[in-house]
Amino acid sequence: MARRSQTETAVLGGLSMHPMTAYALREAIRDVLGHFWSESFGQIYPTLNALEQQGHVERREGPRSGSSTFVITESGTARLRELLSEPITAAPPRNGLLLRLFFGRVLGAEKCRELLLEAKADAERSLAEYDHLARTLSAEEEGSADLPYVLMTVSAGRHDAEGVLAWIGEALALLGDAPANDAPANGES
Amino acid sequence: MARRSQTETAVLGGLSMHPMTAYALREAIRDVLGHFWSESFGQIYPTLNALEQQGHVERREGPRSGSSTFVITESGTARLRELLSEPITAAPPRNGLLLRLFFGRVLGAEKCRELLLEAKADAERSLAEYDHLARTLSAEEEGSADLPYVLMTVSAGRHDAEGVLAWIGEALALLGDAPANDAPANGES
DNA sequence: TCCGCCATGTAACCTGTTACATGATTTT
DNA sequence: AAAATCATGTAACAGGTTACATGGCGGA
Known part of the structure; x- marks a missing residue:
């Protein structure tokens, strides 16, 4: 090997x-x-x-x-x-956030909410970085044969961050969030 | 430490x-x-x-x-x-698929497309599993205090898989794939 | 009877990070 | 002149997987 x-x-x-x-x-x-x-x-x-x-x-x-x-x-x-x-050797999954949330009953709902809000801030920061990166690269590397491939990986990051944000919304709802500052409920489920 | x-x-x-x-x-x-x-x-x-x-x-x-x-x-x-x-100790990122795509110019567009289609199939399989899991758990563990937390982690998986699928659509487009054989653009299901 | 699953553990082996040691060059 | 950055490398260690060694028990 x-x-x-x-x-x-x-x-x-x-x-x-x-x-x-x-x-x-x-x-x-x-x-x-x-x-x-x-x-x-x-x-x-x-x-x-x-x-x-x-x-x-x-x-x-x-x-x-x-x-x-x-x-x-x-x-x-x-x-x-x-x-x-060569075939992709995937690392065994290890998501510390999900580990904590899974045992959320022991950790407590309040702490879970905090973790989720932290993760939300992280994802939002990432999202901004990806957007900036995509713009910078598109300008700097214009015409490069590598550009589409590079942009692909940036796009992966963006979609990942977006997925995380969508998930966090749902997760907070599952925690039974109350605060009235929240967005209106969506129709479907 | x-x-x-x-x-x-x-x-x-x-x-x-x-x-x-x-x-x-x-x-x-x-x-x-x-x-x-x-x-x-x-x-x-x-x-x-x-x-x-x-x-x-x-x-x-x-x-x-x-x-x-x-x-x-x-x-x-x-x-x-x-x-x-305790604070979450994040594992350093290591995504073998993105590593291959980043150097896609060397690997070749055709192989990249194959990798993406494989990843798409994986994500679709995962999605089905998450849906099944969510239904099974909701029934079996009904009323359990653990249920919302468990469902939260399943939801994370689902959103992740959905994010991957959305990304793959975009990535294939960047590779310059043939016209709209797929139905990617329209609203979320 | 034999196979496969339950069950326990250990040892060898990677892979990868961190801390350290060292020094040249550029910037302030 | 001091500080920051560029630059190279090693050693110790942590964290984790895999393969191996062992055996009881249940069912075909």
Whole structure:
């Protein structure tokens, strides 16, 4: 089995967009793939060394003394294509919010409501970020062949956040929310 | 400290509903919390032993020779309440589908479309399961104080699946799929 | 009788995060 | 000159899965 399962994919994928240092790669992953992926230095550096030894990336002079810019090779691109074609290994689900709500009788309705309101604020913040991101990317990367794919992932985030918001409305209703500041009830159920 | 394990929470939570063996606990987690949580034997057994030593659960005669039924104690319930009140430790995001789509230019539009159609089928299957689950639970657990909380988590699953379906429609459009063979745009059902 | 499920546990093995150690370069 | 940022890497540890080892019990 693949040792560094999907880290290899993320690293090669990042370098497939343009060459960069390990440090920049991590920043790119954090800033651009952040809503759906993450990697830490502790994974990135060893993975890059392994990929270099396999000839999938090459080390070039970096922007500073002692730093290296990594460039993906032909074989690296082939390897990436291979990795992207492998079946998706889904992480076992672990949703801390739902775990708490499931045992809501023990936690208490009031705390549950608080959790839901927090989650609502988070989702709203995310939504705004996705909108901003979509606009920025559409402008900056206009015409790029990558753009539709990138926008697809942003769209996933938006729909997810919207789904969460819709759910929270329903969940608060299940908790028997009373406050009169709420929106009118919807017709169907 | 490093992020705490929520296994303790899940185990105490499970036992808070009713006493059972470690084996049954794992089955319950798989079958009932399955859409948003998972635990393996390798976690459950050591956790139960630790909880027993702390006096949070007690070991009783099990349904078979050599088996034990675990019962949550007063202090166990208090501990559970405490754990449920702790801040949620979110797992770093890792969505293998979005990772593949992001690098879709390398993978190729055709493969991307296939991935999306697979995901669509999954989401539709999930949706049906959630609907079935909601109906079954509403009937079986009618009047239970746990019911609204349980339904809340099912509702989360449903909204998530719906969000995925909505997203997939948009994503396929971004891929430049053929005309409107689908019926995506019109009102929610 | 034999198979499959209930039941308990452990050990090996990954995968991945965090903290640490180190230093160069840019900015203030 | 000090502080922030860029940059590289390692070691320790946490959290978790899988495979294995073991055995009782019920039904075909």
